[in-house]
Amino acid sequence: MPKILYVQTSGTDTPERLYAPFILATTAVAMDIEADIYFMIKGITVMKKGEAEQIKIGSFPSLKDVIDQAKDAGITFYVCEQSTQLLGLERGDFIEGIKIAGAATLNDLAIEADSVITF
Structure with a gap:
């Protein structure tokens, strides 16, 4: 099965x-x-x-609804551990169902993917 990794660097x-x-x-x-x-x-x-609930652009559904659809589709969400330290956020600050992962995980995911797209 082909695999795509999406990397999100843009924030709220x-x-x-x-x-x-x-x-x-x-x-x-x-x-x-x-x-x-x-x-x-x-x-x-x-x-x-609480962040995604506050974001809604135009006629699109709220970002929370879009995240829930992605979660229901079985997509895995990874949050960079080093970035949490950089921004001073704790593991408990994030929505349920995410995986805290380090730089090695990102490298592994990128190597295993057929395509990597960054936002």
């Missing part, structure tokens, strides 16, 4: 950039493509509890 300060990895990953799964999303740098802010 650029809400227009936040929908793409979730929509693309959900679409990939519907196309029988395995998809993971790795959040790093400011991208981890999107996975903080």
Whole structure:
């Protein structure tokens, strides 16, 4: 099965950039493509509890709804451990169901993927 890794570096300060990895990953799964999303740098802010509920752009559903659809599709979410330290966030600050992972995990995911797309 082909695999795509989406890397989200944009955070809640650029809400227009936040929908793409979730929509693309959900679409990939519907196309029988395995998809993971790795959040790093400011991208981890999107996975903080309560943040996604506050983001809604135009006629799109709330970002929380889009995240829930991606989660229901079986997409794995990774939050960079080093980025949590960089931004002073604790493991308990994030939504349920994410995996805290280090740099080696990102490297492994990228090597295993057929394609890597960064936002």
